[in-house]
Amino acid sequence: MNIFETLYNEVIGFFGISGIIEMVQKNDYSSLTTLQGIQKIIYPIIPLLLLLEIIRAVVYKRFKIEDYSMPFLVFVLNRFISRFISIAAVAFCIGLFEKYALFTTTFTWYWLIYGYIIWEFSHFIYHFLAHKVRILWCLHSTHHAPQQMNLFVNFAHFFLEAPYADVIRTSICILLGVNPGLLFFIMFIDGFWGSFIHIGENGLKDGRLGFLNKLILTPSHHRVHHAKNPLYMDTNFCNLLNIWDKVFKTYQEERDDLKIEYGITRQMSPHNVLDAYFGEIICLAKDVYRAPGLKNKFLYCIMPPGWSHTGEHKTAKKEREAFLEKEQTSRGEAVQYKTEPVRETPKELF
Numbered sequence: 001m002n003i004f005e006t007l008y009n010e011v012i013g014f015f016g017i018s019g020i021i022e023m024v025q026k027n028d029y030s031s032l033t034t035l036q037g038i039q040k041i042i043y044p045i046i047p048l049l050l051l052l053e054i055i056r057a058v059v060y061k062r063f064k065i066e067d068y069s070m071p072f073l074v075f076v077l078n079r080f081i082s083r084f085i086s087i088a089a090v091a092f093c094i095g096l097f098e099k100y101a102l103f104t105t106t107f108t109w110y111w112l113i114y115g116y117i118i119w120e121f122s123h124f125i126y127h128f129l130a131h132k133v134r135i136l137w138c139l140h141s142t143h144h145a146p147q148q149m150n151l152f153v154n155f156a157h158f159f160l161e162a163p164y165a166d167v168i169r170t171s172i173c174i175l176l177g178v179n180p181g182l183l184f185f186i187m188f189i190d191g192f193w194g195s196f197i198h199i200g201e202n203g204l205k206d207g208r209l210g211f212l213n214k215l216i217l218t219p220s221h222h223r224v225h226h227a228k229n230p231l232y233m234d235t236n237f238c239n240l241l242n243i244w245d246k247v248f249k250t251y252q253e254e255r256d257d258l259k260i261e262y263g264i265t266r267q268m269s270p271h272n273v274l275d276a277y278f279g280e281i282i283c284l285a286k287d288v289y290r291a292p293g294l295k296n297k298f299l300y301c302i303m304p305p306g307w308s309h310t311g312e313h314k315t316a317k318k319e320r321e322a323f324l325e326k327e328q329t330s331r332g333e334a335v336q337y338k339t340e341p342v343r344e345t346p347k348e349l350f
């Protein structure tokens with residue numbers, strides 16, 4: 001296979017249009033009445049939206065190559081090392097846990113709702129742990145490293161993250177009775193929506209999607225999730241139905257008075273792909289090396305990022321609490337300031 005053929009196949013594969021090309025070439029559109037046929041049509045929407053997002057950014061003179069280069073290089077790196085690991089992990093977990101399922105569901109609308117709620121629960125568990133267990137944060141932080149939001153950020157993941165996420169999500173869903181057919185269908189919807197919520201300000205300025213912001217998880221919620229502002233960090237872990245964020249009190253709406261700052265809190269070279277990929281692992285290794293005693297070394301691996309053996313923790317929870325406290329104090333002061341003249345006036349009159 002020559003280089004041009006390889007590149008052609010990569011581009012076709014990326015845009016997911018091989019299914020449509022095949023239909024056009026054979027002049028056979030009968031598969032459009034099947035679920036697989038519909039998936040063939042839906043799959044290219046995200047890559048095409050990405051293209052539109054880039055075109056809009058160029059037209060409005062907001063295009064910066066650095067905003068796309070790092071997530072793009074992570075994507076290329078992953079293409080070389082992780083092609084099939086994730087698919088194998090899903091198949092392995094289905095084979096392992098299907099016989100232990102609590103009960104079996106069928107492919108009906110009510111089981112779809114049940115399946116989706118369970119899927120979101122399993123996604124919440126995986127995503128929450130990815131932020132709260134430092135060794136897992138090492139895998140997930142690559143996705144949070146970009147300092148801008150655009151559809152390419154969707155492809156920026158450490159290569160071991162997908163198998164880890166799929167092991168957790170598939171195992172929980174299969175054990176709670178979601179049958180594999182239903183699971184794959186849910187994974188497809190989740191894949192589409194999970195990609196779409198990464199649309200950046202160049203593609204969609206206000207990500208709230210109107211009234212939908214109150215019902216489901218929108219790009220605006222996911223922008224908040226990617227922010228490093230103390231109020232926004234470690235919130236909105238869900239993907240489409242944000243019920244579990246509301247149940248576990250990790251729900252946070254975008255505030256007009258608090259502009260989102262994308263990225264992670266540690267100092268990093270903003271466009272260095274190796275720093276995005278391995279930076280957190282190196283930081284953890286340094287902390288483990290310097291920590292006194294085996295217990296502390298172990299705790300650095302499992303405690304949330306920002307935990308310190310000295311007790312001077314700088315975790316997201318602490319930062320958020322400090323922010324809210326400061327905000328409440330300054331609000332209190334403002335109220336006091338406003339009410340003071342009212343109290344003072346009678347004194348001055350006499």
Ligand SMILES: [Zn+2]
Pocket residue numbers: 127131140144225
């Ligand atoms: Zn995350």
Ligand SMILES: [Zn+2]
Pocket residue numbers: 143198222226
């Ligand atoms: Zn994301």
